[in-house]
Amino acid sequence: MSKIVVNNPIVDINGDEMARVLWNKIKEELIFPFIDLNLLTFDLSIENRDRTNDEITIESAKSIKTNKVGVKCATITPDDKRVKEFNLKKKYPSPNGTIRNILNGTIFREPIIVKKIPKIVGHWNQPVVIARHAFGDIYRSKEVFTGNGGKLKMLYEHKNGIKEEIDIYDFKSDGVGLAYFNTFDSIKDFAYSCFNFSIKRNFPLFLSTKNTILQKYDESFKEIFDVLYEKEFKKEFEKKNLLYQHRLIDDMVACLMKWSGGFVWACKNYDGDVMSDLVAQGFGSLGLMSSILQSPDGEIVETEAAHGTITSHFRQHQNGKETSTNPVASIFAWSKALKHRAILDSNNQLEEFSINLEKFCLETLNKGYMTKDLALMCGPDQKWITTNEFFDIIVSRIKN
DSSP, X not given: OOXXXXXXXXXXXXXXXXXXXXXXXXXXXXXXXXXXXXXXXXXXXXXXXXXXXXXXXXXXXXXXXXXXXXXXXXXXXXXXXXXXXXXXXXXXXOHHHHHHHXXXXXXXXXEOOOTTSOOSSTTOOSOEEEEEOOSSGGGGOEEEEEOTXXXXXXXXXXXXXXXXXXXXXXXXXXXXXXXXXXXXXXHHHHHHHHHHHHHHHTOOEEEEXXXXXXXXXXXHHHHHHHHHIIIIIHHHHHHTTOOEEEEEHHHHHHHHHHSOOOEEEEEOHHHHXXXXXXXXXXXXXXXXXXXXXXXXXXXXXXXXXXXXXXXXXXXXXXXXXXXOOOOHXXXXXXXXXXXXXXXXXXXXXXXXXXXXXXXXXXXXXHTTOOOHHHHHHHOTTOOXXXXXXXXXXXXXXXXX
């Protein structure tokens, strides 16, 4: 078969450990033999980030911003143990966070549903897509220990010098305090991303907050979404027969458990962090979860697998042992990046290839050819295959 020609590049961000081994295998066996593609490759291994003082991460994000499509391998975010292991100059921040801030994007996590693999929540028949507003909130908060008899206050000083001071609590015993923030620009960009993604995915959109309690902070999320919907997205949603609705988060959690899926759930930062893992487990496995970072206008997309670098399997690989490592989420990262490139370029052949790549993976899994982690979820009688055997099956399907 002749190769599919792709005229515009994709930014390829390589990573660490076993995820990197899978990444290279995907390119060599599933991409390059079938697609004539220019990859702009950035090595975000922990060693190279240390060597470049993390400048390589910034360069990769800027390249995605220019070329509009990126695909990222899992990377190590070093803790103290990793700093010592790799003899790093310092504890570098999460590459995902750096890239996310430069692209000004929203993370959309969607389960990869395999019929043969049992779901913890059995009636979830369609995906639940979690949209996480990954800015501010508790992840950029400031904390303080308070003493017996102390007063906690919040002070805001306007540019014109006017000060607004609010009493928080008069402590009668030792305690703690917390402050966090957000910006209207960031919330508005989050709303744009969610509305555009919902239209693209053809799913209804729900925003959850606790605005009855946080009547300024959470209410701002609700108001910004409501205004943007009425001004710019209502006609398109009605045309596609899609629903947009705000719900209290406790009500939304109850609906999540009752409904069968098939919607986008826009969550504040911490809520999205927690609920994306809950949804992943409810559908079966974090190893079957895709992750898309999308810009507010929907034009720029970076895809990745939601799992980590799979250190334990990498140790086996280093010792020359064959592993049964699940490559599905990484393959879907590539398929979704290829699909976005295809849509931007109006490349029907490439879009068909990306759709078929996902289809072949799902068909293979549903026939019972799966890696050990997935086989164990199906029960003791389910046989499993190695990673190499799984790739051989997919390559054979593409060729035939």
